[in-house]
Amino acid sequence: MNGAAQSSAPPLPATPAPVPGSAPIRVLLVEDNPGDARLIRAMLKAADGDGFQVERADRLLTGLEQMAAGRIDVVLLDLSLPDSQGLDTFTRASATAPKVPIIVMSGSADETLAVHAVQAGAQDYLVKGHVDSHGLGRAIRYAIERQRTAEQLARYAEELRQKNVQMEADMNMAREIQQAFLPEKYPTFPPGVAPAASRLRFCHRYLPATAVSGDFFDIFPLSDAEAGVLICDVIGHGLRAALVTAIMRGLVQELMPTAPDAGRFLAGLNHGLRAIFQRMNEPLVATAFYLIADAGRDELRFASAGHPSPLRVRRAAGVVEPLRTQDPRHGPGLGLFDEAAYPTCRCAFAEKDLVILFTDGLYEIEGAEGGEFGLDRLCAAVQRRVHLPPAQLFDELLEEAQSFSGRKEFADGVCLVAVERSETQR
Structure with missing residues (x-):
């Protein structure tokens, strides 16, 4: 469905382009509504042909099992499911797969809920019916890039922390040696x-x-x-x-x-x-x-x-x-x-x-x-x-x-x- 994209995450300057010959992006769609699920599949097909490989779960529990099994690049998550409602749905999904980017796709345009979801760690918050195929494909690629960047920054931060720990240990040893003089x-x-x-x-x-x-x-x-x-x-x-x-x-x-x-x-x-x-x-x-x-x-x-x-x-x-x-x-x-x-x-x-x-x-x-x-x-x-x-x-x-x-x-x-x-x- 065409329309203006509504996203709660900050936009990036340019859409990451698909790499020719690269493996398709594995998308887990957690959506209980068959009609919405068919529409989202069609939008992804229109966005990049075979560039997205979509698996669907109609319950959160089923989705959590698939997330725990791995082999997922990104999750499109509806917050209103038969076995889970609201922000708790995202919290449980994020706890199961903390390194997998999650995009919330909701029928609610509640800005407060959107802000809370992004603050809790969602890569984006999209409102059904207000995002087109191009916007959805772009949001998925942005989410993956942001997640990769965040993980890289976390690795750099950990390396820096370890170096600081080593430097502090070296300085303490130098102090002990100097005091011994x-x-x-x-x-x-x-x-x-x-x-x-x-x-x-x-x-x-x-x-x-x-x-x-x-x-x-x-x-x-x-x-x-x-x-x-x-x-x-x-x-x-x-x-x-x-x-x-x-x-x-x-x-x-x-x-x-x-x-x-x-x-x-x-x-x-x-x-x-x-x-x-x-x-x-x-x-x-x-x-x-x-x-x-x-x-x-x-x-x-x-x-x-x-x-x-x-x-x-x-x-x-x-x-x-x-x-x-x-x-x-x-x-x-x-x-x-x-x-x-x-x-x-x-x-x-x-x-x-x-x-x-x-x-x-x-x-x-x-x-x-x-x-x-x-x-x-x-x-x-x-x-x-x-x-x-x-x-x-x-x-x-x-x-x-x-x-x-x-x-x-x-x-x-x-x-x-x-x-x-x-x-x-x-």
């Missing part, structure tokens, strides 16, 4: 004494922004009275930055004979990283600060590779200031130049003094109301807590920074390391 326990000075009796005491907080981080630190003994403290920040985060921290760990071990000389130690790190960074497609750079805390000479020796200056806390005077020297020179970031100089600087390290090393993720945070936390605010925050033990100071400092940003998470990784010169027991 960090100091498990702090050295004591002299060796063997209880941490509370050590002449040098340490504390740290390590908060990666993602599963892995570009921040790295290490603490190692150089003598019975000297500790080497290294903090490093690879620009960026994620796996690339984390891999560089793993390389740093290996270089630190390799360069340990030079560790008593701060400038020479950083020059060695620069040379090792430069050789690697030159072979990378995308440029990388790392900043670092290396500090030697000497409890025997009551002094600090240090060198910087473009890293933020640590804070020196002179508790006896109640003063917090950047770690300054008479030599204002700082070496460049690691891996930038083949030959780079890193001057070694010195300053006093009195009893009860504290040095706080940190990465820029601590102070380069945006406030909830605008502005940056900044170094001045960081110094002031430490100043208010100058006499607190390092662990408590760090926790309160992080809380203040989080309160400033209005977020519990830091946008960039944060690493804090404290070196404390203990009071000599008399």
Whole structure:
């Protein structure tokens, strides 16, 4: 019967053309009215000759049995059958053959029913007497194409989900490996004494922004009275930055004979990283600060590779200031130049003094109301807590920074390391 087509599914831009020599489309027509069934068969014959192979079921139960047996490409389903009525008819059919596209063909032009059917998963809703042979053939081909596309998208989504699961597992393993590179326990000075009796005491907080981080630190003994403290920040985060921290760990071990000389130690790190960074497609750079805390000479020796200056806390005077020297020179970031100089600087390290090393993720945070936390605010925050033990100071400092940003998470990784010169027991 000719007439305007009424369809509840969105139209596609062009009718999929039959493929010459292809097998006919197997259509299951679930229709109890013999007259309607003959008309639909005739419409399909007119639409594409032998392109449709039609089987008929006059009851839903019979149709479900044929669907369960397979060998069906598309279902034309009447919702008003002797053994089932309304939307429940579609629901039962869809549950039996969820991967077979179903087109509802109903004598009812109820738009609400049509919308509900399509929302439930029907590929289309056609009103008997309001669709011609061309429209019916086109609706069937569209339904099959939409179903194939949906299944393909579902496969892609599942592949993506599996890849994400694998990526997450890889990231978790990378995090565990990176965490294993960090100091498990702090050295004591002299060796063997209880941490509370050590002449040098340490504390740290390590908060990666993602599963892995570009921040790295290490603490190692150089003598019975000297500790080497290294903090490093690879620009960026994620796996690339984390891999560089793993390389740093290996270089630190390799360069340990030079560790008593701060400038020479950083020059060695620069040379090792430069050789690697030159072979990378995308440029990388790392900043670092290396500090030697000497409890025997009551002094600090240090060198910087473009890293933020640590804070020196002179508790006896109640003063917090950047770690300054008479030599204002700082070496460049690691891996930038083949030959780079890193001057070694010195300053006093009195009893009860504290040095706080940190990465820029601590102070380069945006406030909830605008502005940056900044170094001045960081110094002031430490100043208010100058006499607190390092662990408590760090926790309160992080809380203040989080309160400033209005977020519990830091946008960039944060690493804090404290070196404390203990009071000599008399």
